Amino acid sequence: MARIRLSALSPAASGVAGFSLGAAAILLLPGNLANAIGLLSAGLGLAGAAALARRGxxxxxxxxLAAIGEVKVRLATNAIRVDTMAKRFDQLPMAEADAAPAKAMLHELTAEVGLLGDLLQQVATTLGEHDDQLSRIEGRLANPQPQPARLVAFTPERAEPRIPEPLTASRQDPTEAARLRAAEERAxxxxxxxxKGQVEVHLQPIVSLPQRRTRGYEALVRLRLDEKTLLLPSEFxxxxxERGFGPTLDALVLTRAxxxxxxxxxxxxxxxxSCNFSAATWGSSRALAALSRILEKYHDHIGNLVIEMPQRVFRTLEPASLGLLGAxxxxxxxxxxxxxxxxxFDPVSLHDRGVRFVKASAALLLAEARGGKLADIAIGDLxxxxxxxxxxxxxxxxxxxxxxxxxLDLGIAYGxxxxxxxxxxxxxxxxxEPQPEAAPAAASTLAVTLAPAASAEVVEHPALAQPPAVKRVPFRDILRRATA
Known part of the structure; x- marks a missing residue:
């Protein structure tokens, strides 16, 4: 006979069994003992039902959670397989124009796998936080802390209500409180x-050396508070x-760029x-996916756009973000x-990731030229x-x-x-927005309308016209003019 596991029983079974034993005890046993045993059996049945429900x-x-972990492992395995497939695909002898659509599809697939992994991680984190909150609530209910009794002073002659002062004002320095209040108002x-979208973009040129001819611009964001106040990036x-508006700001800047x-x-x-994204956007594959959709909408102008990325962020990107960058x-x-x-730097690896520019401060390059240790080769050869x-x-x-x-001595061609x-x-x-061009048919109609009417007179053909008479000059006259 198979052994019955108590954990496999339904929670209702314990309650039904307890009530059944209690009813049988009341019916079979005489007096108050039957009532006590019946109530005890019913209580034990309810307690058992609650314990089984909690265990379930x-x-x-x-x-x-185990299923979520297994799905995450499978997603990671599939991401590795897709990466391996992309490397094998790069080794195939194909033209760049034929390989570009397939590469884009592989990058998008990698990005989708990364997004699914992020979503599963968020679900697992939410479940863990929910369990922690439940355990804290149960602990407080099991061990309630006694609240200290409040002593209220009462004067029989006159009892006036007293308005409590805020604790922050009594515990903090007035100067610190004023600073915090000003910071909150500024935020x-x-x-x-x-x-309201009061974002402005200022452009600083990027020139070629030594001609100083403009080759591009960097879009630097400014925030307009009012007609007289314009904030620099360091100020906002x-x-x-902190308020989570980084992706919103990046979307506005990207649209203007x-x-x-x-x-x-x-x-x-x-x-x-060129334009920059905030650290919150680079750390969120969902925000990068939203900006990718904006780029797809304005695909015709992508050739004149460069997206700048900090070196630290580039070296710590997650697989999902790398997939989006590849797409x-x-x-x-x-x-x-x-x-x-x-x-x-590894130029081949940077080029494969789509990097076409490396921007370093002039002070850093000069310090390296004077004996720094940030490069493996001479800074003049970098x-x-x-x-x-x-x-x-x-x-x-x-x-x-x-x-x-x-x-110029270091051989740098852009500044x-x-x-x-x-x-x-x-x-x-x-x-x-650019004005739409006039239709060719309308233009031709307008040209026909404005063209002058053709003359009805017959013009003599040049081949049939009489040649002009040639005046002959004696040779002596020519010689006399030459020797005069």
């Missing part, structure tokens, strides 16, 4: 301005990231505009590394090494002409800084 919930939760103003980025890229696409010289690169987006603190991988080294924060001469031009606001007409 715990087991179901453990099974759910509210920043949030309101961002919600911290508040924006694409409008500038559309304007630059109509000009000769292959100019580009953007396959779609034509170029990337630039900025905030560089380490000059050791620009040449990157150029072999179709990557341009840009010296930013160039402040004066002697620093420009130092950059950016106040010595060339400070950031300047963009003209409003750049963001205006």
């Amino acid at each position: 919930r715990v087991q179901e939760r453990e099974q759910l 509210a103003l920043i949030s309101e301005a961002l919600a 980025l911290t508040t924006v990231e 694409l409008a500038i890229a559309r304007h630059l696409g109509s000009k000769p010289g292959e100019l580009f505009v 953007m690169s396959a779609g034509g987006v170029r990337f630039a590394l900025d905030h560089v603190s380490d000059l050791r 620009a040449t090494q990157l150029a072999r991988g179709s990557i341009q080294l840009v010296a930013e924060e160039v402040e004066d002409d002697p620093m420009v001469a130092d950059m 950016q800084g106040v010595v060339f031009s400070p950031p300047r606001p963009v003209r409003p007409e750049v963001f205006a």
Whole structure:
């Protein structure tokens, strides 16, 4: 006979068994003893039902977490397989135009796998936090802490209500309280301005050396609070990231950068505009996916856009974010590394990830040239090494002409800084939508309408016209003029 497991029983079975034993005891046993035994049996049945229900919930939760873990393992395995497939695909002898759609599809698949992994991680985290809250609540209910009795002073002659003062005002210094209040008001103003989309973009040119010809622009964000107040990134980025508005700000900046890229696409010289994303966006594959959809909407202007990424972020990207970057690169987006603190690069790997520019501060490059230890090769050969991988080294924060001469000595072909031009606001007409061109049929109709009427007179053909009479001059006259 199979052994019965108590844990496999339904919680209702314990309650039914308890009530049945209690009823049988009341019916069979005489007197008050029967009532006591019946009530005790019913109580034990209810307690057993509650214990079985609690155990069942715990087991179901453990099974759910185990299933989530198994799905995460399978997703990781599939991500590895997709990565291996992409590497094998790169080794196939195919033309770049034929391989680009398949590469984009593989990158999108990798990104989707990463997004599913993030969602599962969020579900597991939420379940764990729910369990922790339940355990804390049960602990408080099991061990309630006695509340101290409040002594209320009562005067029989006159009892006036007393308004309690806020604890923060009594415990904090007045200067600190005023500072916190001002910070909260400023944060509210920043949030309101961002919600209204009061974002401005200033452009600083990136020039080629030594001609100082403009090759591109960097879009620097500003936040307009009112007509007289314009905040720099250092004054509002911290508040924006703390309030979770980083992806919203990045979407606004990207939309404006694409409008500038559309304007630059109509000009000769292959100019580009670069923009930055916040740390919150780079750490969220969901935010990157939203920005990828914006890029797909403005796909015709991607060729004039460069997205800058900090070197630290680039080296710590998750597989899902790497997949999204690969999809953007396959779609034509170029990337630039900025905030560089380490000059050791692999040009082939950077080029495969879509990196076309490396931006390092001029002070860092000069310090390395004077004996730094941030590069494996001479700093004068760094620009040449990157150029072999179709990557341009840009010296930013160039402040004066002697620093420009130092950059030329190091062989750096691109520069950016106040010595060339400070950031300047963009003209409003750049963001205006282009006017639709007139239809060819309408243009031809207008030309026909405005053309003069043809003359009815017959014009003599040039071949049939009489040639002009040639006047002959004696040779003596010509000789006399020549010797005069």
